[in-house]
């Protein structure tokens with residue numbers, strides 16, 4: 001397909017977990033370079049699985065992923081992608097400070113001893129400043145609010161300075177002001193040339209900041225510009241026949257609930 005181009009190319013990916021659950025089936029999509037692309041689908045629809053496959057944390061049983069034309073392994077080596085995980089995927093009891101977490105984004109640039117240099121410290125300070133977390137840099141990560149945790153992990157992704165940034169539900173549990181702040185940062189990063197893929201259950205805000213949208217329910221159901229893709233018909237297909245008005249309210253929708 002478009003593996004020679006910039007952006008993320010996902011071709012015919014299927015993922016089966018060890019419990020035999022088929023989380024993704026024959027999924028193909030293209031995340032265009034230099035855009036913010038929203039990834040939308042019901043709970044259990046496979047969004048995190050797609051992120052983890054792109055990051056190389058999960059191995060597909062079929063299909064291929066390319067990031068800026070490179071295989072996942074090569075893209076990892078070149079620090080091409082960074083990941084802001086869902087809050088549930090993080091051990092908040094791990095005894096590290098906010099500054100330590102953000103410095104982890106620089107590990108790929110350090111030698112085995114992981115002694116930060118001047119540029120590493122500068123990038124960490126700048127990233128903390130941009131997410132408004134400088135005053136919290138010595139705080140243990142377990143002692144942060146939900147919104148502060150998201151901002152700390154976004155700062156880590158920014159310090160990594162990778163072209164591609166994946167964010168798994170960055171708005172869950174954050175207040176309106178923090179959501180706006182994160183959206184503004186994502187738009188700045190997009191304008192600086194980063195490629196951003198973001199999953200969210202906040203359907204009401206998708207059309208305000210996502211250039212493109214991918215609809216996923218175990219496979220890709222629709223993709224394209226948000227104006228073309230984010231239609232009542234496509235959303236009904238993805239979420240199983242619910243009216244648009246009920247979907248664009250700020251809540252998450254369980255696949256099982258509507259099956």
Ligand SMILES: Nc1ncnc2c1ncn2[C@@H]1O[C@H](COP(=O)(O)OP(=O)(O)OP(=O)(O)O)[C@@H](O)[C@H]1O
Nearest residue numbers: 017018019021023042043044045046047048049050
């Ligand atoms: N490690 C795992 N082992 C077995 N099954 C898994 C594993 N991780 C996820 N699943 C299953 O795969 C399916 C897809 O999960 P995934 O986390 O990718 O969905 P999601 O779209 O991110 O959901 P949500 O919106 O709730 O975050 C679900 O049915 C889930 O139960």
